[in-house]
Amino acid sequence: MVIVFVLVALAALGVLVAANWYLWRRLFRDTTARPGPARRAGAALVAGGWVLAVGAIVAERAGAPFLLQQVLAWPGFLWLALSVYLLLAVVAGEAVRPLLRRVPVRRARAAAEVPRAQRVSAGSVPPRDAGPEPEPEPGAGAGNGSRPGTGSAPVAGSFEPSRRLFVSRVVAGAAAAAAVGTVGYGTYGVLRGPRVKRVTVPLAKLPRAAHGYRIAVVSDIHLGPILGRSFTQKVVDTINATRPDIVAVVGDLVDGSVPDLAPAAAPLTQLEAPSYFVTGNHEYFSGAEQWVEEVRRLGLHPLENARTELPFFDLAGVNDIAGESTGQGPDFGKALGDRDTARACVLLAHQPVQIHDAVEHGVDLQLSGHTHGGQLWPGNFIAAAANPTVAGLERYGDTQLYVSRGAGAWGPPTRVGAPSDITVIELASTRA
Numbered sequence: 001m002v003i004v005f006v007l008v009a010l011a012a013l014g015v016l017v018a019a020n021w022y023l024w025r026r027l028f029r030d031t032t033a034r035p036g037p038a039r040r041a042g043a044a045l046v047a048g049g050w051v052l053a054v055g056a057i058v059a060e061r062a063g064a065p066f067l068l069q070q071v072l073a074w075p076g077f078l079w080l081a082l083s084v085y086l087l088l089a090v091v092a093g094e095a096v097r098p099l100l101r102r103v104p105v106r107r108a109r110a111a112a113e114v115p116r117a118q119r120v121s122a123g124s125v126p127p128r129d130a131g132p133e134p135e136p137e138p139g140a141g142a143g144n145g146s147r148p149g150t151g152s153a154p155v156a157g158s159f160e161p162s163r164r165l166f167v168s169r170v171v172a173g174a175a176a177a178a179a180v181g182t183v184g185y186g187t188y189g190v191l192r193g194p195r196v197k198r199v200t201v202p203l204a205k206l207p208r209a210a211h212g213y214r215i216a217v218v219s220d221i222h223l224g225p226i227l228g229r230s231f232t233q234k235v236v237d238t239i240n241a242t243r244p245d246i247v248a249v250v251g252d253l254v255d256g257s258v259p260d261l262a263p264a265a266a267p268l269t270q271l272e273a274p275s276y277f278v279t280g281n282h283e284y285f286s287g288a289e290q291w292v293e294e295v296r297r298l299g300l301h302p303l304e305n306a307r308t309e310l311p312f313f314d315l316a317g318v319n320d321i322a323g324e325s326t327g328q329g330p331d332f333g334k335a336l337g338d339r340d341t342a343r344a345c346v347l348l349a350h351q352p353v354q355i356h357d358a359v360e361h362g363v364d365l366q367l368s369g370h371t372h373g374g375q376l377w378p379g380n381f382i383a384a385a386a387n388p389t390v391a392g393l394e395r396y397g398d399t400q401l402y403v404s405r406g407a408g409a410w411g412p413p414t415r416v417g418a419p420s421d422i423t424v425i426e427l428a429s430t431r432a
Helices: 002-029 037-062 066-093 097-122 155-192 229-242 258-270 288-297 321-326 332-336 352-360 379-386
Strands: 195-203 213-218 246-250 275-278 306-309 314-317 345-348 365-368 392-396 399-403 421-429
Touching (some): 002 037, 002 066, 037 066, 097 155, 195 229, 258 288, 275 314, 306 332, 314 332, 352 365, 352 392, 365 421
Parallel strands (some): 213 246, 246 275, 314 345, 345 365
């Protein structure tokens, strides 16, 4: 098993090194005429970016001093996002290179034809019936670099070096601009705060009196060295503005310890509606027991494999799968085993893969997060391979699953093709 892990790690490292060498080559080596400071600066940028990125991840997971985490997080995590889109843009540029290579050649040929055309119009070149032009003297044109017997410089050859630099610089410049613009806009979208998404979910067992009941679903806030107290305040203000009946916080609230992040989480006390919380996998990297107690202190109701009977339906919650390593994993039997199955049941479970257990226990609606909707395109394809639903509402037998894209972001504070959201689920009674 250890050998397999080592081989996989070496293969991944090899792919990473090759991808970054290719990136350096296209952005710096191919855009410079000869070795020099620009190439060395490019190598330092690529290597230094990855040193910061790895340092940011290790510092966060190892619980390094919070100030060090903050110093490393911004440049390190942003480099992760930027390198992804630089690589994608440079690869896309390969399709444009053949077209750009033709442009200077055509211009060179057109320029070479102008003097001859001018000579014809001026009568200095004999017409076709006058016979062929006299052969140049041997060695003619040697002084200006022409090949003997041609009388002129080789057009295509004289443009080769400048043409290669022109194409490389155009592609590299466009790739850099596209990558920086994409990451910049995606980062602005996260820091601006999540937008509200409204979804209506009909439930057959829901009584008529509960028609229009609203649940504000927020997941994956990921408070940490980048997203702090001001971000939590935006989330809380957005939720309160929707005036929900209850709030469901479905995991991955934090990336860090209670001592470091308690001030960042403090605005949760301002949630106006009754609020419920279940753990996500990141809570188990950050001290789940301590965070359960902290959210309870902040006024939220943790549902640790537990259920509460609300006036119109049962609300249950299960721990995240990551808790299995410490004996705190999900227990569907404890949360759902003895309930009245004639009542509608809404389950809070961080990961969409928990839907299969929810179906077995007759849950009507499961609310999840975890996927971030892929966060960085084309990450949605990877997320789809690991989760039954990446984002949105889908049905599995008699159970419906809604997956939020999440309010924050993990790693890079950037989203591309997966905008953050707070979803207001409006329950609809089929009896209404």
